[in-house]
Amino acid sequence: MRQDLPGICRRCLGRAFAMIGSGTTNIERGNIALTKFENKNQNFEIVEESNCSICSGIFLRLMDYCEQLSLMSKDYEFNSFLIGSRFPEEILKLEEQIQQSIEGSNGESIRKEFNRELGKAFESYSPKSTNFNSPEITFIIDTNFDSIKLQVKSLFIYGTYRKLIRNIPQTRWIKYSEITDSVESIIGNVICPMSSGHEFFLHGAGREDIDVRMLGNGREFVIEITDPHKRTIDLKYAEETINNLGKGVEVHDLSFADKQKVVEVKSERNNKTYVARIRNGDSIFDRKLLERSLESVTGKAIYQRTPLRVAESRSDAIRDRRILEAVLLYVNGSEATVEITAEAGTYIKEFINGDGGRTKGSLSEVYGNNLDVLELDVIKIHRGA
Ligand SMILES: [Zn+2]
Numbered sequence: 001m002r003q004d005l006p007g008i009c010r011r012c013l014g015r016a017f018a019m020i021g022s023g024t025t026n027i028e029r030g031n032i033a034l035t036k037f038e039n040k041n042q043n044f045e046i047v048e049e050s051n052c053s054i055c056s057g058i059f060l061r062l063m064d065y066c067e068q069l070s071l072m073s074k075d076y077e078f079n080s081f082l083i084g085s086r087f088p089e090e091i092l093k094l095e096e097q098i099q100q101s102i103e104g105s106n107g108e109s110i111r112k113e114f115n116r117e118l119g120k121a122f123e124s125y126s127p128k129s130t131n132f133n134s135p136e137i138t139f140i141i142d143t144n145f146d147s148i149k150l151q152v153k154s155l156f157i158y159g160t161y162r163k164l165i166r167n168i169p170q171t172r173w174i175k176y177s178e179i180t181d182s183v184e185s186i187i188g189n190v191i192c193p194m195s196s197g198h199e200f201f202l203h204g205a206g207r208e209d210i211d212v213r214m215l216g217n218g219r220e221f222v223i224e225i226t227d228p229h230k231r232t233i234d235l236k237y238a239e240e241t242i243n244n245l246g247k248g249v250e251v252h253d254l255s256f257a258d259k260q261k262v263v264e265v266k267s268e269r270n271n272k273t274y275v276a277r278i279r280n281g282d283s284i285f286d287r288k289l290l291e292r293s294l295e296s297v298t299g300k301a302i303y304q305r306t307p308l309r310v311a312e313s314r315s316d317a318i319r320d321r322r323i324l325e326a327v328l329l330y331v332n333g334s335e336a337t338v339e340i341t342a343e344a345g346t347y348i349k350e351f352i353n354g355d356g357g358r359t360k361g362s363l364s365e366v367y368g369n370n371l372d373v374l375e376l377d378v379i380k381i382h383r384g385a
Pocket of ligand 1: 008009010012013049052053054055056057
C-alpha cells in the first residue's frame with residue numbers, strides 16, 4: 001500500500017465522492033468508495049477521525065459546539081439561525097489536493113459539511129431552526145482561532161410618523177447638534193431599550209425640512225435596531241409611550257418588518273399635499289390675481305434647478321415636476337394660505353418663491369412679485385391607489 005497522502009478518515013474520503021447520490025452520509029460514501037479501492041493501488045491510509053489530517057475529528061465535537069452556541073446566545077431571543085465557518089487555508093488546500101488525487105475532481109468542502117452537520121446538531125439540541133435566507137442569528141465558527149462570532153439580525157419596525165411641531169430634524173444630524181430631539185431619536189429612544197438593542201437608525205420615505213410640519217396621514221418610516229436582544233416587543237405599548245411623551249412626534253401603525261421594507265419605503269414616490277402660509281412682501285394680496293395665478297399653475301410643469309440650500313448634498317440638475325392642484329384657502333392683507341398638491345420630489349418652497357429664478361413657472365413668477373413662504377406643512381401623502 002502506497003501512502004503518498006496523509007491519513008484521512010472515512011468521512012473526509014466520502015466527501016471526495018459527494019457526487020454519489022444524495023440521502024447518504026459522507027461516512028457511508030466513504031465506505032462505498034473503500035470497496036471500490038479494494039485490490040487497487042490505494043495511495044492513502046484510512047485513519048480514525050481524531051487522527052484525520054483534514055478534519056482532526058472536528059465532527060466528533062459537534063455537541064461541544066452546540067453547548068458553546070447555546071451559551072453565547074442565551075441572552076438573545078431568536079428562533080432561526082445559520083452556521084457559517086472558516087477553516088485554515090492550508091486545510092482547505094490539503095483537502096482539495098487529496099480530493100483531486102483520489103477522485104480527480106473536487107468533492108464537497110469540509111466547510112459545507114461542517115456547517116450542515118453543526119446546523120442539524122444545533123437544531124436537535126435547541127428548539128431553533130435553520131434559516132438560509134434571513135436568520136436572526138448567524139454563528140461564524142473560525143477554526144483558525146477556535147473562536148465563534150455572533151451576528152444578530154437587526155430588528156426592523158415599520159410605521160408612520162406625524163411631526164406636529166417645527167424645528168425637529170428627521171435624523172440626528174451633526175449639523176443640528178444643538179437640537180437634542182429628532183424624529184429618529186424620539187422614536188429610537190423608546191424602541192431601542194425595549195428590545196435591548198445597541199443602536200438605531202431611522203429610514204424615512206423621504207424627509208420634510210426641519211421647519212416643516214408633517215401632519216395628516218403621516219410619513220412612512222422603518223426604524224432599525226441593531227443587536228436586539230428582544231424581538232417580540234409590545235408595539236402598541238411603544239406607540240402609546242412615544243405619543244404620550246409630548247415631544248411633538250407621533251407614531252401610528254407600528255408593525256414588524258424586514259430589510260426589504262427599508263428598500264420599499266426609501267423608494268416611495270408619492271404625490272403630496274401641502275398647506276403654505278405665504279407673504280407678498282409689504283403689499284396687500286390681490287385676491288383675484290392670486291386665485292388666477294393658482295389656477296394657471298394647476299396641471300402645469302415647473303422646472304426646478306437644484307436649490308442652493310440643498311446643492312451641498314445633491315448634484316446640480318434641472319428637474320421637471322407637475323403641480324397637480326393649487327387653491328387659495330384664505331387671504332389676510334399681505335398674507336395668504338394656499339393648498340398645493342404636487343408630484344413627488346417637488347421643491348415646494350422654491351415653487352412658491354422662485355428661488356431667485358432657479359425655478360421656472362413658480363408662483364412668484366406667475367403672480368408677478370416675490371412671494372415668501374412663512375410656514376409650510378405636509379398635510380397628506382398620497383399613498384396607494
Ligand atoms: Zn476527516
